[in-house]
Amino acid sequence: MCGIIGVMDRRRQRMDGSAIKRALSMMNERGSGEGAGYVAYGVYPEYKDCYALHVFFDNTHETKRIVDTTLEQWGTIVHDERIPTYDQPGLRAIHIPWRYFFKPDPNRMSHSRSPEDDIVAQIVMRINTARKGALIYSSGKNVGVFKAAGWPEEVADFYRIEDYKGYIWLAHNRYPTNTPGWWGGAHPFNLLNWSVVHNGEITSYGTNRRHIESYGYQCTMFTDTEVVAYLFDHLVRKHGLDIDLAVRALAPPFWDDIDTMPEAREKLNRAIRLAYGPAMMNGPFAIVVANHDAMVGFTDRIKLRPLVVGECGDRLYISSEEAAIRAMEPNVERINMPPAGEPVIGRFVV
Amino acid sequence: MSLGSTPLRYRISIDRERCMECERCIENCSYGVFRREGEKIMIDSRKCTACHRCLAMCPRDAIMLEEYPCDYRSHPVWTRQAREAIYNQAKTGKIILSGMGNALDYPIIFDRLVLDACQVTNPSIDPLREPMEVRTYLGKKPSRIEVKKKENGDVELVTELVPNLQAETPIMIGHMSYGAISLNAQLSMARAVAETGTFMGTGEGGLHERLYPYQNHMIVQIASGRFGVDIDYLERGSAIEIKIGQGAKPGIGGHLPGEKVCLDVSCTRMIPLGSDAISPAPHHDIYSIEDLAQLVRSLKEATEWKKPVFVKIAAVHNAAAIAAGIARSGADAIVLDGFKGGTGAAPRVFRDHVGIPIEAAVASVDAKLRGQGIRNEVSIIASGGIRESADVAKAIALGADAVYIGTAALVAMGCRVCGSCYRNLCPWGIATQQQNLVDRLDPDVASKQVANLINAWTLELAELMGAAGINSIESLRGNRDRLRGYMLDESLMSVLDVKQVGA
Numbered sequence: 001m002c003g004i005i006g007v008m009d010r011r012r013q014r015m016d017g018s019a020i021k022r023a024l025s026m027m028n029e030r031g032s033g034e035g036a037g038y039v040a041y042g043v044y045p046e047y048k049d050c051y052a053l054h055v056f057f058d059n060t061h062e063t064k065r066i067v068d069t070t071l072e073q074w075g076t077i078v079h080d081e082r083i084p085t086y087d088q089p090g091l092r093a094i095h096i097p098w099r100y101f102f103k104p105d106p107n108r109m110s111h112s113r114s115p116e117d118d119i120v121a122q123i124v125m126r127i128n129t130a131r132k133g134a135l136i137y138s139s140g141k142n143v144g145v146f147k148a149a150g151w152p153e154e155v156a157d158f159y160r161i162e163d164y165k166g167y168i169w170l171a172h173n174r175y176p177t178n179t180p181g182w183w184g185g186a187h188p189f190n191l192l193n194w195s196v197v198h199n200g201e202i203t204s205y206g207t208n209r210r211h212i213e214s215y216g217y218q219c220t221m222f223t224d225t226e227v228v229a230y231l232f233d234h235l236v237r238k239h240g241l242d243i244d245l246a247v248r249a250l251a252p253p254f255w256d257d258i259d260t261m262p263e264a265r266e267k268l269n270r271a272i273r274l275a276y277g278p279a280m281m282n283g284p285f286a287i288v289v290a291n292h293d294a295m296v297g298f299t300d301r302i303k304l305r306p307l308v309v310g311e312c313g314d315r316l317y318i319s320s321e322e323a324a325i326r327a328m329e330p331n332v333e334r335i336n337m338p339p340a341g342e343p344v345i346g347r348f349v350v
Numbered sequence: 351m352s353l354g355s356t357p358l359r360y361r362i363s364i365d366r367e368r369c370m371e372c373e374r375c376i377e378n379c380s381y382g383v384f385r386r387e388g389e390k391i392m393i394d395s396r397k398c399t400a401c402h403r404c405l406a407m408c409p410r411d412a413i414m415l416e417e418y419p420c421d422y423r424s425h426p427v428w429t430r431q432a433r434e435a436i437y438n439q440a441k442t443g444k445i446i447l448s449g450m451g452n453a454l455d456y457p458i459i460f461d462r463l464v465l466d467a468c469q470v471t472n473p474s475i476d477p478l479r480e481p482m483e484v485r486t487y488l489g490k491k492p493s494r495i496e497v498k499k500k501e502n503g504d505v506e507l508v509t510e511l512v513p514n515l516q517a518e519t520p521i522m523i524g525h526m527s528y529g530a531i532s533l534n535a536q537l538s539m540a541r542a543v544a545e546t547g548t549f550m551g552t553g554e555g556g557l558h559e560r561l562y563p564y565q566n567h568m569i570v571q572i573a574s575g576r577f578g579v580d581i582d583y584l585e586r587g588s589a590i591e592i593k594i595g596q597g598a599k600p601g602i603g604g605h606l607p608g609e610k611v612c613l614d615v616s617c618t619r620m621i622p623l624g625s626d627a628i629s630p631a632p633h634h635d636i637y638s639i640e641d642l643a644q645l646v647r648s649l650k651e652a653t654e655w656k657k658p659v660f661v662k663i664a665a666v667h668n669a670a671a672i673a674a675g676i677a678r679s680g681a682d683a684i685v686l687d688g689f690k691g692g693t694g695a696a697p698r699v700f701r702d703h704v705g706i707p708i709e710a711a712v713a714s715v716d717a718k719l720r721g722q723g724i725r726n727e728v729s730i731i732a733s734g735g736i737r738e739s740a741d742v743a744k745a746i747a748l749g750a751d752a753v754y755i756g757t758a759a760l761v762a763m764g765c766r767v768c769g770s771c772y773r774n775l776c777p778w779g780i781a782t783q784q785q786n787l788v789d790r791l792d793p794d795v796a797s798k799q800v801a802n803l804i805n806a807w808t809l810e811l812a813e814l815m816g817a818a819g820i821n822s823i824e825s826l827r828g829n830r831d832r833l834r835g836y837m838l839d840e841s842l843m844s845v846l847d848v849k850q851v852g853a
């Protein structure tokens with residue numbers, strides 16, 4: 001189950017979170033009140049050059065010190081604060097959400113091609129595998145994840161999502177089946193600027209996880225979705241693939257189709273499949289992924305989960321349900337359902 | 351003789367009411383169990399190997415075979431086998447030879463691993479309605495790909511792929527040489543792999559010219575004896591395999607007795623007629639990983655970098671470290687042969703006691719290569735003890751790209767695993783060079799049987815994948831989440847890196 005929705009404004013006009021909250025609640029049928037979450041791009045313009053680290057603390061006396069020390073060791077904490085929350089009757093506040101605006105010191109990882117990203121990625125893996133009562137669940141620049149175990153409205157009201165504005169929003173209503181509903185397990189999953197919402201199950205998780213872990217990523221969230229964020233980071237940031245080629249690696253065409261492609265395309269697709277076979281994802285899924293450049297939605301190769309796309313002016317919507325899109329934008333046009341495995345990519349025009 | 355004889359292993363009897371004295375048992379038994387004396391078919395059970403040829407050929411189902419019930423003084427340590435081996439060696443002072451695979455009663459790890467299936471939240475996939483991809487590419491893969499954008503926006507591949515074998519199923523047939531087995535047996539399997547789009551190994555016996563039509567499905571082997579190896583041989587194969595070791599006899603070479611070296615075998619192997627073909631334990635030019643890397647390189651150079659080069663080792667406890675070295679030697683695939691692997695002939699003590707199970711070897715090699723971030727750049731082929739499609743699925747889930755079957759392919763041709771392959775008397779025409787016996791194996795029929803087996807296992811594999819919600823073999827490979835250990839001890843589960851049932 002699970003309901004997903006994403007919206008982007010191609011001219012980077014920022015939208016507040018009220019509409020997406022409405023849209024997500026429309027899909028309550030697809031959730032069980034055990035997890036919901038939102039992510040917004042462009043949400044911290046005043047700190048846009050800092051990495052915004054969102055952390056769940058079990059308590060702030062003991063565990064916060066660990067994060068503070070680690071961050072200070074690798075760079076400068078420009079600002080940090082408790083993320084404002086507002087008690088909700090149905091939502092048990094288990095963790096304390098905190099945010100840091102952090103500038104890593106690139107000299108600490110001079111051998112790397114993207115030292116700042118590498119420092120932050122490594123801090124995230126380190127803190128999260130240590131499991132000492134602190135979990136970094138959002139770590140991009142000018143991007144923020146807001147999630148908890150609860151129904152979509154409750155989670156939205158808990159963070160007052162309408163107070164935030166972004167030019168891409170993704171949201172997720174969770175019906176957990178293979179792991180317990182806990183805050184860390186709620187979507188969106190994020191690493192650096194990558195965020196992922198996912199409906200379905202990744203049956204290739206064991207393969208994907210063993211693959212990505214051999215490049216230093218650590219899967220710590222007990223759920224299959226986080227691996228998608230890492231795979232995108234690995235393929236796009238580390239291997240320099242375009243987003244559409246990365247999607248091709250994750251949901252490649254069948255061999256029978258590759259065999260009959262014109263030569264240049266055939267070679268390219270064969271190479272992607274051979275090089276990135278262990279990254280390919282199997283099982284039923286519909287996924288929406290975003291970073292600051294694009295939003296992309298795609299399904300598994302035989303489309304075992306629904307995905308609907310709509311457009312309205314500069315806005316692109318991708319969701320599990322048309323009704324959810326209409327809840328956001330009643331005048332939506334050009335509703336369509338992309339074929340299995342075919343990515344729908346939204347890019348900015350400015 | 352102070353030791354006397356040991357009791358019979360098997361007892362053959364004939365139901366005289368049913369027997370019609372057609373003498374087919376006499377004709378068929380190459381071990382000489384049956385003979386006619388006057389009016390009667392006589393039996394010498396002592397010669398029986400339980401090859402079942404007579405049972406299969408008797409038109410009246412008149413023959414009965416049973417293990418001979420003979421009680422030694424019962425003793426948990428001094429088993430019948432232990433005592434009989436000693437009587438034997440006390441008489442002969444020799445190494446005891448045996449054929450086929452490990453005959454000791456070790457627990458089979460495959461049988462203590464169970465596969466997963468989807469329910470409710472994750473639909474299973476029906477292979478009859480949806481595409482199921484079992485095609486497997488074997489060979490070096492690029493660690494990453496580079497592309498270039500052309501002016502018209504097209505994306506062009508910059509990375510060059512090196513040649514891979516394209517197998518339509520991850521089930522291949524391992525190396526059994528001409529010499530160890532008959533030409534008809536090789537021919538039957540060659541036709542079967544050509545028909546099913548997969549590959550088989552030549553073994554170390556060279557490539558007979560009657561196999562040339564199937565050369566695009568043959569992997570030519572280079573073992574320490576270098577039998578039959580010349581440039582023509584290398585060029586004919588679709589891949590080249592360097593055999594360092596074999597699961598049935600790690601650390602020792604091979605020995606084809608002179609009786610099996612008939613004229614044809616001697617030509618194919620390029621050795622004198624009737625001479626023992628002895629493969630030394632090590633290759634005369636490989637005493638280190640650098641030497642191996644040189645051989646890999648020179649083979650590639652000799653064949654203009656057009657063919658993948660595999661390296662086969664016996665599964666031993668240090669296999670992971672060795673495999674990592676092989677991966678860096680430039681080899682395209684690592685073949686791991688587990689200690690249940692079969693053989694034409696091996697000292698019994700090696701066959702039964704040296705090496706480790708393939709399950710553990712694959713798991714640890716896969717883990718080691720992943721730890722070094724190079725797993726996808728080299729293929730792993732698992733062999734030695736693959737008895738059914740479930741074993742194939744489990745081997746792949748543990749980390750193999752593909753499997754080699756050996757004994758299973760022979761069994762598909764009629765082999766009854768009697769374990770007497772080294773005697774050149776195989777009554778099924780498989781492990782023999784005696785023309786009258788070889789003629790018993792009809793390549794038209796046997797190739798069909800082998801192809802049927804490969805097809806049937808491939809179908810079952812696709813069903814198992816579909817049940818697990820997986821429609822491509824890449825997503826089964828190394829997917830240990832789809833396995834659970836049942837009655838396995840904790841330390842073994844940690845080597846295999848699988849959770850226990852219920853977890």
Ligand code: SF4
Nearest residue numbers: 369370372373375408
């Ligand atoms: S093959 Fe059967 S029927 Fe024929 S002689 Fe032997 S036992 Fe009798």
Ligand code: SF4
Nearest residue numbers: 765766768769771776
């Ligand atoms: S190949 Fe022949 S001799 Fe060897 S085990 Fe099989 S039946 Fe017996």
